[in-house]
Amino acid sequence: MSVLILALSGSLRGQSYNSALARAAVELVPAGVDIELFDGLGDLPLYDADLDGEGDEEHGAVRHLRERIAAADALFVVTPEYNGSVSGVLKNAIDWASRPPGGGAVLWGKTAAIAGATTGQYGAILAQQDLRRILGIAGARVVEGDLPVARAQNVIDETGELRDPLVAERLRRHLEALVHEAAIPVAA
Numbered sequence: 751m752s753v754l755i756l757a758l759s760g761s762l763r764g765q766s767y768n769s770a771l772a773r774a775a776v777e778l779v780p781a782g783v784d785i786e787l788f789d790g791l792g793d794l795p796l797y798d799a800d801l802d803g804e805g806d807e808e809h810g811a812v813r814h815l816r817e818r819i820a821a822a823d824a825l826f827v828v829t830p831e832y833n834g835s836v837s838g839v840l841k842n843a844i845d846w847a848s849r850p851p852g853g854g855a856v857l858w859g860k861t862a863a864i865a866g867a868t869t870g871q872y873g874a875i876l877a878q879q880d881l882r883r884i885l886g887i888a889g890a891r892v893v894e895g896d897l898p899v900a901r902a903q904n905v906i907d908e909t910g911e912l913r914d915p916l917v918a919e920r921l922r923r924h925l926e927a928l929v930h931e932a933a934i935p936v937a938a
């Protein structure tokens with residue numbers, strides 16, 4: 751039986767380095783683990799408790815996000831850094847996932863690993879610090895360690911491929927830590 755990690759990129763940009771990092775994870779996960787790339791963050795309405803309905807009243811994009819998080823064994827969340835923090839679209843998704851109707855948020859107890867890429871020298875480290883805090887408050891179990899990818903334009907090529915073997919190895923180890931922390935059995 752395969753296990754599932756849901757990857758969320760907090761960037762909507764077509765040539766996003768963060769989305770490229772999430773795609774690179776697909777090739778680097780341990781055997782017996784699958785990664786699903788969630789691409790519906792841009793479809794979510796801004797969080798509004800008045801819109802947070804159940805059943806037929808629940809917004810389709812919100813239902814889809816919650817169902818995919820609930821179905822996943824763990825999360826891999828990749829964030830850009832905008833003004834020293836996470837993107838608004840990523841924070842909005844976390845707000846929706848932390849408040850499903852009837853209680854019992856889908857993020858509660860979910861194991862997550864975080865990463866971030868920027869073209870600057872710090873690799874979204876401030877955004878990752880905020881993301882760790884935000885996910886923790888929402889009830890997720892965030893694995894130790896961040897994965898800052900600095901100067902992403904030198905690490906990810908123009909086709910969106912991860913070309914730096916050292917970053918690829920760090921990403922592979924980061925994913926292994928996620929799998930281990932989530933107690934996901936890994937095929938030999």
